[in-house]
Amino acid sequence: MKKVIIIAEAGVNHNGDITLAKQLIDVAADAKADYVKFQTWVTDNVMSIGAPKADYQKLNDDNSDQYTMAKKLELSFAQFQELFDYCTLKNIKFLSTPEEVEGLNFLADKLDLPLIKVGSGELDNFLFLKQFAQKKKNVIFSTGMGTLAETQRAYEILKSNGAQSITVLHCTSNYPADFSNINLKAIADLQAAFDVDIGYSDHSIGYEVSIAAVALGATVIEKHFTLDKNLPGPDHAASLDPTELKEMVRQIRNIELALSGSGKKEPQASELDVKKVVRKGPYLARKLAKGEILTEHDLHFKRPVNTISADKVDILIGKPVVKDLPYGHCLTAEDVGLTEENFL
Secondary structure (H helix, E strand, C coil): CCCCEEEEEEECCCCCCHHHHHHHHHHHHHCCCCEEEEEECCHHHHCCCCCCCCHHHHHHCCCCCHHHHHHHHCCCHHHHHHHHHHHHHHCCEEEEEECCHHHHHHHHHHCCCCEEEECHHHCCCHHHHHHHHCCCCEEEEECCCCCHHHHHHHHHHHHHCCCCEEEEEEECCCCCCCHHHCCCCHHHHHHHHCCCCEEEEECCCCCHHHHHHHHCCCCEEEEEECCCCCCCCCCHHHCECHHHHHHHHHHHHHHHHHCCCCCCCCCCHHHHHHHHHHCCEEEECCCECCCCECCHHHEEEECCCCCCCHHHHHHHCCCECCCCECCCCECCHHHHCCCHHHHC
16 A cells, blocks of 8 residues: 555644744654644734634633734744754654745745645635645645535645645544544545545544544544643644654554555465464264265364365265275375365
């Protein structure tokens, strides 16, 4: 199968502190994620003063409104340049989601990122999607809160306006997303609708849903992580800690290996030696005198197979034995006057 792209979503879990952001990069690199992703914006271009917070933000953040919260979490473009350079040093790819045009221009033009992420909140923001596509970059977009029809419209806008490639992520935009609201089978709906890579942006607690998504064919996994789930801020509580992130990456790589076979039900090369000693052949359950007719009641099936496998015993049954045979004898073709070719 195609290698799963694992995006370690740092998001805003740096709490507006570039030192924490660098520590998050360290964790993602150590976990061997493919990308570490942030969110890039100028707060005044994204939301108005007094913009209300979502319920999960109210629970996990003590700022009075969304504008105040975002202002405290905002990093400057100069700081993102520093983080980009730090990712290069740590040998992990930098990725970010721009929330408005200035952020998009910075990521696409200044940093010249080959891949840019579109957040779920932009699914119906058609003008912004057009601006994304016109950057002629590879695009990943999440589809939380969206219908298939909205996803198709967004896809067509991106495709018709110059996006180099498009990857669609299934997503449930709740933090955390309850397991009963994941609707993971929607991955199949997206796979049927689009001839592109389909992935999953996971907002559930833990990482078992991400593992299941890979088993269902997701080629991209995005998952929030943090240095400490108890830190203040809107997303820490629903994020993986460093140990969990590393374990998720390890398990996804194992699932890749498990899915890498031919897809045909056939024995694997590693099974052939086992087959020789585990499959059974026919042995006599009693001694027989020359001329006696073999019946199924005269047979035991034991390891190892000699020249006759268990699935060929119908050829033996009803045949007379050509010589006296002792109890426990492993039957051969010659015992009933046949040759090995009769049992191929």
